[in-house]
Amino acid sequence: MRLEVSPNTRLALLATLALWVVAAFMLIGAGGNWDFVLPFRGAKLAAMLLVAYAIAVSSVLFQTITHNRILTPSIMGFDALYLLIQAVIIFSLGIDPLTETGNPNLRFAIEVVLMTGFACLLFRALFNGAAHSLHLMLLAGIVFGLLFRSLSSFVMRLIDPNEFMVLQDRMFASFNAIQTGLLWVAAIAIGLASLLAWRLRRQYDALTLGREIAVNLGIDYRRTVMLTLALIAVMVSVSTALVGPVTFFGLLVSNLAYVTAGSGKHRYLLPMAVLWGVVFLVGGQVLLERVLALNATVSVVIEFIGGLLFLFLITRKKT
Numbered sequence: 001m002r003l004e005v006s007p008n009t010r011l012a013l014l015a016t017l018a019l020w021v022v023a024a025f026m027l028i029g030a031g032g033n034w035d036f037v038l039p040f041r042g043a044k045l046a047a048m049l050l051v052a053y054a055i056a057v058s059s060v061l062f063q064t065i066t067h068n069r070i071l072t073p074s075i076m077g078f079d080a081l082y083l084l085i086q087a088v089i090i091f092s093l094g095i096d097p098l099t100e101t102g103n104p105n106l107r108f109a110i111e112v113v114l115m116t117g118f119a120c121l122l123f124r125a126l127f128n129g130a131a132h133s134l135h136l137m138l139l140a141g142i143v144f145g146l147l148f149r150s151l152s153s154f155v156m157r158l159i160d161p162n163e164f165m166v167l168q169d170r171m172f173a174s175f176n177a178i179q180t181g182l183l184w185v186a187a188i189a190i191g192l193a194s195l196l197a198w199r200l201r202r203q204y205d206a207l208t209l210g211r212e213i214a215v216n217l218g219i220d221y222r223r224t225v226m227l228t229l230a231l232i233a234v235m236v237s238v239s240t241a242l243v244g245p246v247t248f249f250g251l252l253v254s255n256l257a258y259v260t261a262g263s264g265k266h267r268y269l270l271p272m273a274v275l276w277g278v279v280f281l282v283g284g285q286v287l288l289e290r291v292l293a294l295n296a297t298v299s300v301v302i303e304f305i306g307g308l309l310f311l312f313l314i315t316r317k318k319t
Contacts, residue, residue, distance in 0.1 A: 007263040014260070014275040021283040028290040043180045047243060048285065050183065052253075052277030054190050054239040058232045059250025060257065060266070060273050061197060064204050065225050066138065069258065070313045072250040073236045075138060076122070077145030079245030081115055084148045087155040090163050108182050111241035112189075118144075119233035182242060189238045193231045200224060201266040208264060248306025253277040255309065 025045060030037045062073045089107070122140060156164060203224050206214045215221050239246070257273035280302055288301070 005262060007261055007265075007268040010260060010262050011268065011271055011275070014272060014279070018275045018278040018282075021279055021286060024290070025282050025286050028286065043183065044285075045282065046183050046187075048281045049278060050186055050190060051239045051243055051246065052281045053194070053274050054235040055246055055250045056253045056257075056273035056277040057194055057197060057270055058235040059254040060269055061204065061228050062232055062250075063254060064207055064266070065228055067208075067210070069255060070251065070310060071138070072247070072254075073232050074245070074247045074250075075145070076119060076141035077148055078115055078119070078233075078236050078240055079247060080145040080148035080152065081118055082111065082240045082245050084152045084155070085111055085114055086167055087152045087159070090167050091155050091159045105179075105182065105185070108179070108185070108241050112237045115237035115240065116233045119237070120230055186238050186242050190235055193234045197228070197231050198270070200228070201270070204228075204266045205264070246303070248303050248310055249277070249280075251313075252302065252306040252309055253280060255313070 022045065026037070026041055030041075059072050063069050063071060122137065122144070156167065159167065203214075203219050206217050206219050207221075207224065209217075211221055253273045253276040256276045257269050260276075261268045261272040263269070284301055
């Protein structure tokens, strides 16, 4: 006899696991030195929670409006544009000039405005309500991503080798050099975007049934999709500017949410994806730093696991 577990129970079990992981991150190896441990680990934990939340929510929403569970917002070229911005800044102004002059907020604002502005212009120009405009927009995103990567490679060949080492560190997400002053700004931006997305959760349930059925149910399809794309652009841009590009992390946590949520409703899918993101990101950091005593970047390990999942999903669809 198969045991049925309700979605609320599944959420409660995963939330308990996430709380244990967070407690382990704060407590293991603390040694009673709370004056140093609390601010240092607290800022790092806050950054990981923000990134896990933003990437998980944006990935689930992007897959809902595209009706494809192997796509993530990175296909629109956000990570490639981030690397191009970093390469141009270092090539034109030198190593970390905006941070050294005591104004990291300026670099953060430039990156967020450029990435969000690019995405919104692309959405407005290509998504005009025609039947295949969403597909055209995805294709344009892939083309722009290739263009940005080609320009980044060209700029990298021109910069000094010492500056290239700094740029190479920014190619992967890192939680070891977080500007704590940016956490409040990032939290407010992501919080406002997710609040609007949560109010549309019932419309997202209708969108999963298909464009025609959603329109027949009274959903303003074009308005909902455009607003969702703008919210996704804000969340991805803020998280990328905060810690760096993350490609396959959203694919990993969103597909785990589909398998374990026990419901297709977004009131369960969204928190389930966020909790899986916390478990993988914070738990992976605990495993690498506290248990294995390695100085590796947890995002690299998660990207490797997400890449394997991506290959599995593609090969499974072919069979």
